[in-house]
Amino acid sequence: MFRKEKQMPPDAGLSEMVTLIAPTSGWQIANFSELKQYRDLFFFMVWREIKVLYAQTIMGFSWAILQPLVQIVIFTIVFGKVAKVSTDGYPYMLFSTIAIIPWTYISQAMSQSSMSLVSGQSMLGKIYFPRLIFPVTPVLARLVDFAISLVVVLAVAIYYKVMPTWNLLFFPLFFGMMICIPLSVGLWLSAMAIRFRDVKHAMPFVIRMLIYSAPIVYSASSIPGKYRFLYSLNPIVGVIEGFRACLLGTPIPWTYIFPGMITCTIMLLGGALYFKRMERIFVDVI
Template sequence: MDPKIKIIEATSGWKLVDFREIWRYKDLLYFLTLRGIKARYAQSILGVSWAIIQPLFTTLVFTLVFGGLAKVDSDGMPYLLFSYLALWPWNYFSGTLTESANSLIQNANMITKVYFPRMVLPLSSILSKLLDFVIAFVVVIVLLIYFQISPGWGLLFLPVLILQLLMTSLGIGMFLSAMAVKYRDVKHALSFVVQILLYAAPVVYSTNAVPEKYLPFYILNPMVGVIEGFRAAFLNRPMPWEWIWPGAIVSVVFFVFGMMYFRRMERIFADVA
């Protein structure tokens, strides 16, 4: 056999992703990430402004309905800022679930014609949404200035919270993308599942409003610690580690299981895509 010929065999069993191989295809990852950003705002009048308009208007509706009419407790914070600091990471999380779940199906032609690490597809979806996340930060700055609130030392832990957010998004995204290839109704179910999950996280209400007997189970949701951590970081409040670390452990579990499941299902992608 010609030593220059490399035979790529399908993997079997539960294995972790080869990150060295993904690094070798970093140019492809960069191209797909850039393509995802351009495709999202192609032929759009407002362009990247939608990254600000969508969460801001949603926050205004929540403020009117839950903060104004329902009088939902916001832990003494201005409800507008209270809800936006939750919608900011939540929109990234929900957006990445939808895009990563469809990433393999939308790129079926690539999968069936050429080899590359399939992990690049959901990973590029996760990375392309980071631009929206960064742009939406502008509104946070404006709201902090308007309400004359100065963040505290909790901002130093913000990278930890963002890492937890990324691991949760990528872990679940890999799992859903692999499932969506075999079960096409995943993408149809995901739209309303994400809407339901919105109320399983403290977006429109505070974690303090959850009955104490349910808290041990509630805080296993990784987004609970992320959202409450974001609020604490920007509103100069004590970091709620008792709500963060249980979700952090679950996010690691999601990340590892998502990788292993994706790797296990990878051998059938080209056959059923």
């Protein structure tokens, strides 16, 4: 990260201020407020990311529905019909749909955010702008896909006659938590990917493993009691369980959610610190 200082020009006849851009020192947290100063560029980057996602495709935004829908059907057949995984009494399609939609967003946003600096390396050394824009852009752009894919959740809920409850008031909390997970991971891994290109090769493997670390294809109640606190430290668990409680009207399992919220907060703050610490060497290393 760089700090900008205002200085008077050497020529007293000039009325303009001179902006000096200099590297920071020590550990500091990333300046998210700087995104507001560059909001026009930020908006353009997000809009460009949205357009690039489906540029020159025949189906366009229909892919946002088709991709999770295919996964839901496969999981319903394999885990619901063949393996007969416990779902706490709910139809497996309904049970898996509520989990797969946020998981699809988290996995895609996490993957793209982690490689955002490497993908945008051609811009890094040209002009100054907040490098924070890179990992944040795909996190926000993928929200369009998430909003479209909610049509699948709505259709399945109507089919199974699920009625809304007061639990929906907590939906913004879990929605915000869902956004923070790929953002925090993206801050860490995008800064690491500049120096260690292993991140590019490790991400697909990590994403495949993470799907089994959260109650997406199975119920969290199947985890033995002595392991549940350790299990709930995974913030994805809190998001999935929170979404199910909001949409199905079941009691909100705060014992799964609070530990994940703490983990997510620590990851986000740590990622903001590490990103800014490494920002000074981005251009040199890349």
